[in-house]
Amino acid sequence: MADSKRFIDNGDSTITDTKKNLMWTKTDSMIELKKWVNYQDSVDWVRVLNENEYVGYSDWRLPTRDEMSGLYDESFSNSDKFGKLIHISDVFTKGCGFSVIAKMIDGRFRTWVLNLRDGEYTNPDGLWTLTEAARAVRTIVEND
Template structure:
């Protein structure tokens, strides 16, 4: 009888674990739908400048600034990183890093990295970082402890419920937005501008790793993007972001 009870308990435990995994997957799908809804309202088309040689200069900000016609029209310099979640393979990510010239110590060591115009602000007693160049607002800090992905989603939901810094459209960043923060040189122990808190050494993104249950994570400790984080049990910090209209 004891053996039979143990077998039934084992079956119930396995069923419970499957339910938990399915619940985490549904939570992730709901968060992606929420992000898609919020981002679709803020998404701005990327402007493309075509010169006589038909080169697309919208992918290189340094080339942008060499043309007087663009300097005379600041709106043409406006570039938006993708802010809608998607599933990406490692090759997809490498193409993104190379396209934007992001520096990644693991996947794109030749990348020069992006320049920003950071401005520290205090809103409703919450410190945030406004990136005036790329129209993004970041938490200066973020979660004070590492969280599983499901808890990271709850953290974002709580920020929005509490109108953190006066806003209710906080979200997890895409890998493009998060990777743009990686710097070539380590400062204050991390590969990120010291204007940010150094507690958050790894942060979740809302992009899936294609063909797996993983979620892309950016490590400011290593200075690179990582694809081996399984959302159901891996731990990482949260640094929320929002698009500025």
């Protein structure tokens, strides 16, 4: 059962994960860019967030596999861009992609992708041919 107080809407287009001490973007690349992204597109999207100091921060990044695993909980109910059920908190904006790209695995030319419909992970080949969505995250530091 999901903790209803785990994800807090900060009212500034970000969501705080109180369990993992993370700040997530409320929307994802699908909502912001209105298209699926490959790995390089997702890295570029996060770079632009940092260059523009999105909501006052310049340390946005793609999540690790462990970080993005905290987004998924079968008891959560939200809807993706197709109106299908995805299992992330309803504090995140509806209409997002049904997948999340993680940062590249250290020392490997691969990444993880989490399917928010079923909680399954894939480790696909072809980072440049992926058609997924990205969600940026940052670690909350003291004085935030």
